[in-house]
Amino acid sequence: xxxxxxxxxxxxxxxxxxxxxxxxxxxxxxxxxxxxxxxxxxxxxxxxxxxxxxxxxxxxxxxxxxxxxxxxxxxxxxxxxxxxxxxxxxxxxxxxxxxxxxxxxxxxxxxxxxxxxxxxxxxxxxxxxxxxxxxxxxxxxxxxxxxxxxxxxxxxxxxxxxxxxxxxxxxxxxxxxxxxxxxxxxxxxxxxxxxxxxxxxxxxxxxxxxxxxxxxxxx
Amino acid sequence: xxxxxxxxxxxxxxxxxxxxxxxxxxxxxxxxxxxxxxxxxxxxxxxxxxxxxxxxxxxxxxxxxxxxxxxxxxxxxxxxxxxxxxxxxxxxxxxxxxxxxxxxxxxxxxxxxxxxxxxxxxxxxxxxxxxxxxxxxxxxxxxxxxxxxxxxxxxxxxxxxxxxxxxxxxxxxxxxxxxxxxxxxxxxxxxxxxxxxxxxxxxxxxxxxxxxxxxxxxx
DNA sequence: GGCAAACACGAGCGACCGCTCGCGTTTCTC
DNA sequence: GAGAAACGCGAGCGGTCGCTCGTGTTTGCC
Numbered sequence: 001x002x003x004x005x006x007x008x009x010x011x012x013x014x015x016x017x018x019x020x021x022x023x024x025x026x027x028x029x030x031x032x033x034x035x036x037x038x039x040x041x042x043x044x045x046x047x048x049x050x051x052x053x054x055x056x057x058x059x060x061x062x063x064x065x066x067x068x069x070x071x072x073x074x075x076x077x078x079x080x081x082x083x084x085x086x087x088x089x090x091x092x093x094x095x096x097x098x099x100x101x102x103x104x105x106x107x108x109x110x111x112x113x114x115x116x117x118x119x120x121x122x123x124x125x126x127x128x129x130x131x132x133x134x135x136x137x138x139x140x141x142x143x144x145x146x147x148x149x150x151x152x153x154x155x156x157x158x159x160x161x162x163x164x165x166x167x168x169x170x171x172x173x174x175x176x177x178x179x180x181x182x183x184x185x186x187x188x189x190x191x192x193x194x195x196x197x198x199x200x201x202x203x204x205x206x207x208x209x210x211x212x213x214x215x216x217x218x219x
Numbered sequence: 220x221x222x223x224x225x226x227x228x229x230x231x232x233x234x235x236x237x238x239x240x241x242x243x244x245x246x247x248x249x250x251x252x253x254x255x256x257x258x259x260x261x262x263x264x265x266x267x268x269x270x271x272x273x274x275x276x277x278x279x280x281x282x283x284x285x286x287x288x289x290x291x292x293x294x295x296x297x298x299x300x301x302x303x304x305x306x307x308x309x310x311x312x313x314x315x316x317x318x319x320x321x322x323x324x325x326x327x328x329x330x331x332x333x334x335x336x337x338x339x340x341x342x343x344x345x346x347x348x349x350x351x352x353x354x355x356x357x358x359x360x361x362x363x364x365x366x367x368x369x370x371x372x373x374x375x376x377x378x379x380x381x382x383x384x385x386x387x388x389x390x391x392x393x394x395x396x397x398x399x400x401x402x403x404x405x406x407x408x409x410x411x412x413x414x415x416x417x418x419x420x421x422x423x424x425x426x427x428x429x430x431x432x433x434x435x436x437x438x
Numbered sequence: 439g440g441c442a443a444a445c446a447c448g449a450g451c452g453a454c455c456g457c458t459c460g461c462g463t464t465t466c467t468c
Numbered sequence: 469g470a471g472a473a474a475c476g477c478g479a480g481c482g483g484t485c486g487c488t489c490g491t492g493t494t495t496g497c498c
Contacts, residue, residue: 019465019474043262047456057477062457064475167409170401171416178397182389190386197390204423238444238495266486276447281487283445 026064028054030078033071034120041123042072072124079121080141083114096155100207104199111176112183112195119184126177146173157210168209175201245283247273249297252290253339260342261291291343298340299360302333315374319426323418327395331414334399341399365392376429387428394420 018026032054036045047068051061065071087110095103115121125141149169153160160168179198186194237245251273255264266287270280284290306329314322334340344360368388372379379387398417405413 017466017474021465021475025475046454048454058457059459059478060476068456167412167416171398171413171420174397174401175394175420178393179390182393193386194390197386200427201390201394201420201424204425204427205420206423208419208423236444240445240495244445265484267484277487278448278489279446287486 022064025054025056025060026074029056029061029064029071030075033075034118037072037075037123038120047071075120076124076141079118079124082118083121086110086114093152093155096152100203100210104202108176108195108199108202112180112198115180115184116191122177122180122184126181142173146170149173153210160209168206171205172202175205241283244273244275244279245293248275248280248283248290249294252294253337256291256294256342257339266290294339295343295360298337298343301337302340305329305333314371319422319429323421327414327418327421330395331399331402331417334403335410338403341396341403345396345400361392365389368392372429379428387425390424391421394424 029050033045033050036050036053039045040049047061048058050071051058054061065074095106098106146169149172150165153165153168153172157165176198179194179201183191183194183198248269252264252269255269255272258264259268266280267277269290270277273280284293314325317325365388368391369384372384372387372391376384395417398413398420402410402413402417
């Protein structure tokens with residue numbers, strides 16, 4: 001027992017007294033980071049550029065984050081938290097009783113909405129470049145979402161072998177990411193059209209698997 | 220007219236006498252680059268690492284390529300050339316008369332085969348990180364493939380408005396890329412299974428659009 | 439065999455990166 | 469109001485990167 005007053009588990013000494021000013025700076029820095037990550041990707045974003053965008057010096061940035069990766073991790077955590085509180089659990093077992101069209105609306109629309117307002121989320125989750133440790137956090141989100149998906153698919157079509165169910169969830173996740181990129185790459189009417197295409201593609205893929213009676217999607 | 224003997228268009232003075240040894244080195248360097256690009260991505264691959272992998276010094280590398288980007292461009296050109304000569308025009312109008320199942324087999328199988336043997340192709344075409352000028356070359360391939368796709372879709376379903384046809388081609392291209400990534404990320408039986416899933420997803424998306432009678436894909 | 443051109447080397451240049459450190463300023467606490 | 473802690477700054481450290489350059493070796497051609 002090395003600690004005397006502060007009850008840290010000795011393994012990690014993280015938290016630190018923050019003033020209101022500090023919390024504001026952290027938010028400024030995370031906003032700046034989101035902007036720069038979107039523009040240049042994680043690897044292409046320099047910490048100096050993030051500090052500049054936030055209007056502070058590089059030294060100030062490192063008052064609040066131990067390293068570049070921690071910025072992405074904290075940003076990711078705040079985004080996932082905001083996503084959960086904005087749309088609840090996102091997909092619950094009760095969705096399984098909906099017809100495929102409605103279920104896709106119920107799942108895809110909020111997800112698209114969220115990603116349009118927080119485009120950095122896709123940048124972080126795509127992460128072709130994010131190095132090592134970030135994988136823990138990134139995978140945590142990835143695995144959690146995919147587990148939800150698998151669960152939902154299991155409710156809808158219990159006859160599916162578990163191996164096939166995993167593949168289906170992986171596939172849906174990947175197709176969704178691809179469609180989402182196209183949605184974010186367009187604006188206005190084009191964006192709306194791509195949202196419909198995204199739903200149509202998911203419908204077309206899932207309908208034969210879950211044995212839906214509707215032959216196609218009617219927009 | 221500034222040139223006297225060599226008939227260069229004055230705008231570009233590129234080609235240079237190469238010995239057999241030089242051609243061999245170029246191939247070594249491109250092979251090494253493909254390997255390193257696959258491992259680390261374009262941005263993450265250092266020219267020194269490419270030279271080391273090829274067993275030559277950094278200076279030697281720059282005897283044959285003016286800069287890092289030129290390596291990716293040349294690699295891309297050789298890959299597209301190899302793809303064309305390996306599988307012909309890849310999809311021709313006559314495919315339009317095939318049933319959707321068979322057409323997907325005819326288009327997807329060679330494409331998957333090629334990408335499994337040349338995984339660097341996806342790395343280059345994905346190019347979330349490739350900077351500026353590379354875009355010309357990358358887009359050239361992207362646009363060419365998508366134009367072919369649009370053409371084929373136009374043959375199959377002439378009633379589709381051109382705007383919608385473009386969206387469909389974009390969508391198919393994107394879904395295919397996403398599926399291909401999953402295929403390359405697995406091996407053996409899993410890979411074969413994902414190839415089927417890829418075909419199933421394309422079938423599900425395209426069947427309602429082109430008005431196919433087959434309700435689903437039978438593997 | 440001689441000579442120019444092509445090939446090969448590898449130390450290292452300049453630029454940029456993530457990050458630090460010494461020191462000055464603001465804010466909280468008593 | 470005094471002391472401590474949090475905040476803020478920016479020059480610059482150590483390192484990597486793309487790329488160069490001076491020099492030496494091999495090759496093709498007469």
